[in-house]
Amino acid sequence: xxxxxxxxxxxxxxxxxxxxxxxxxxxxxxxxxxxxxxxxxxxxxxxxxxxxxxxxxxxxxxxxxxxxxxxxxxxxxxxxxxxxxxxxxxxxxxxxxxxxxxxxxxxxxxxxxxxxxxxxxxxxxxxxxxxxxxxxxxxxxxxxxxxxxxxxxxxxxxxxxxxxxxxxxxxxxxxxxxxxxxxxxxxxxxxxxxxxxxxx
Numbered sequence: 001x002x003x004x005x006x007x008x009x010x011x012x013x014x015x016x017x018x019x020x021x022x023x024x025x026x027x028x029x030x031x032x033x034x035x036x037x038x039x040x041x042x043x044x045x046x047x048x049x050x051x052x053x054x055x056x057x058x059x060x061x062x063x064x065x066x067x068x069x070x071x072x073x074x075x076x077x078x079x080x081x082x083x084x085x086x087x088x089x090x091x092x093x094x095x096x097x098x099x100x101x102x103x104x105x106x107x108x109x110x111x112x113x114x115x116x117x118x119x120x121x122x123x124x125x126x127x128x129x130x131x132x133x134x135x136x137x138x139x140x141x142x143x144x145x146x147x148x149x150x151x152x153x154x155x156x157x158x159x160x161x162x163x164x165x166x167x168x169x170x171x172x173x174x175x176x177x178x179x180x181x182x183x184x185x186x187x188x189x190x191x192x193x194x195x196x197x198x199x200x
Contacts, residue, residue: 003042017116019063050086126154127162
C-alpha cells in the first residue's frame, strides 16, 4: 500500500478541493494531521471526524471519487492506495465539539492546517489532539506527541488541561504516557535549527 507523506497528502487535498463544488471543512486526526504539521512520518489514510452534515458527507464522497481517492466504507477489502476514512469522535477518544463553530469543550477552536478554494482542513486543538493520542497510547501516537512537544506545538500543561475533560482512568493514561515521553525527550538530541536563507 502506498503511504502518504506531506507533499503527496497536499496533492491529494488539492485534487479533492478542485472536485468540490461548495465549501466543506474536514477535521483530520491521526497521521494526516501530523503530516500537515510537517512531521516526517507517513500514513496510509486520511482520518476525518465523521461530524459532517449529510450534504457535506455526500459531497466529499463524490469529490473523493472524482479525485481518485478511495474511501473506507467499513468493508474488509484492503485498499490499494491512500484512502479517506470517516471516524466517530468517541472511537478515537476525542470529546464532543461543535462542528458549526469549531469550538471544543476546553474553549479553544479547531486549528486550521490547510485551505484551498472550497476545502478547509483543520484539526482539534493541539492539547486535545495530544491527550487523545496519549489515551490510545500506541507507538505511533506516542511518537506523534513527542514530535508535537519537541517542536513547541504543545506543552505538558496544555495537555494536562485538555485531560481534565476525560475520566479519571483516561487522565491516568495521559499522565503516565506523558511522563514516559518527557523521559524520552530528555535523552534525545536537540533538533537541528533550520538553516537561515539569505535574502539578497
